[in-house]
């Protein structure tokens with residue numbers, strides 16, 4: 195039975211190239227394991243993302259859809275009953291010793307961490323709000339003891355020491371397999387919470403890294419502060435950033451890279467401890483990922499997350515361990531809901547019916563029988579929080595609720611979204627990876643398919659996914675086509691189904707921009723299910 199070490203950073207980007215500045219991620223993960231290049235979070239916000247990850251469920255099923263009350267935060271996690279029904283509890287029941295250090299989720303705070311205690315951990319050392327994001331004065335609670343502050347000590351170094359200590363404990367209990375969760379705060383902003391609206395400053399690196407990367411700037415990609423504005427909701431009203439704001443952004447970016455150097459050191463410490471115990475190393479899967487992505491200046495946005503742009507949703511995911519190909523890069527799409535099913539598979543634990551994700555083919559053996567689905571469902575509820583304090587004089591933008599699906603097949607790579615303003619977006623991610631041209635309602639084609647044919651199918655898909663549970667989330671086309679003859683978008687694009695989709699599937703609709711999941715605001719539409727009665731419309735077969 196294998197062990198797991200799961201490292202999850204906070205707000206780390208893939209698309210701003212942060213991994214390029216982490217030689218230890220390159221050396222110990224990219225070279226020793228596989229990079230899943232098309233891995234996505236299910237919600238581009240910490241608490242909903244982490245609860246989705248830890249339960250294997252889509253956020254619309256966890257009903258933890260925000261960072262704070264009433265729709266999210268630790269108290270919501272408790273109210274939804276997950277304290278007895280999530281990853282570490284399941285692993286303990288399967289015979290694992292479990293350990294965790296770092297950030298658990300928003301709202302795991304001085305007033306809630308003992309009320310009730312979080313279950314499932316044999317050993318724990320949690321960052322506790324409002325001290326979670328204070329890099330040189332973290333608040334932590336060890337094994338549920340009264341929380342204390344660590345003035346003058348660096349947060350990521352504390353997490354690193356706790357992680358290595360738990361690794362020693364785990365190695366000293368050789369009769370039980372182990373899971374260790376390691377959740378440093380980098381490269382999250384230094385966030386002041388606890389009184390009124392949260393305030394976000396640049397992350398604070400360890401003093402020993404403050405001098406690094408003096409000339410590095412945010413990559414000037416085609417979507418960096420472009421001449422034209424975005425296409426939906428508040429994106430349309432964001433003005434171009436001025437030079438002061440760009441300089442501020444570049445400084446923010448450097449501090450993120452600097453703060454990640456301590457994470458590299460944390461990786462080195464864990465790997466050296468494992469290398470001193472080769473039999474443990476050979477039986478341990480290590481994962482490196484983050485909760486959600488991040489943008490700085492793309493589409494003119496200030497620093498932040500929570501959007502449906504690729505920078506916020508497509509995130510680092512590396513795995514190494516027994517049977518995992520080394521130095522490999524995979525384009526098989528996957529998401530955070532797939533992680534717990536994958537751990538279960540590797541541990542030989544039967545999969546739960548209520549998982550909304552499926553096993554990622556991480557080993558050679560799993561790759562041989564791979565039939566992973568081609569889509570990823572991404573959801574968001576609530577406002578866009580502006581990080582940094584020099585932007586637009588606003589602390590948030592309203593109307594950020596949206597539903598989004600990424601479909602990544604051999605012949606297409608699509609991003610389709612419906613916003614709570616009932617605006618739509620459709621991007622051809624092969625020819626427009628920076629999402630500069632919204633093709634929805636245009637006369638364009640993607641591949642040989644007209645936009646109208648594509649969007650009709652994507653409407654059916656999104657209607658199916660928005661309330662899906664279990665297998666419907668991973669095999670939505672089975673739900674639309676009960677005869678099982680349609681397995682992916684390409685099958686559904688058969689002209690035989692044109693009228694069925696174009697005349698009978700409606701777009702997802704919203705009546706209002708909710709601040710969390712409020713079903714009455716989301717439209718009661720269900721997809722129409724294909725039936726033999728449509729056969730009279732067939733042009734082929």
Ligand SMILES: O=[N+]([O-])c1ccc(OS(=O)(=O)O)cc1
Nearest residue numbers: 239240241261300385387392
């Ligand atoms: O509103 N807050 O308190 C808040 C919001 C976002 C946030 O960042 S996140 O990465 O934890 O979502 C932290 C605190």
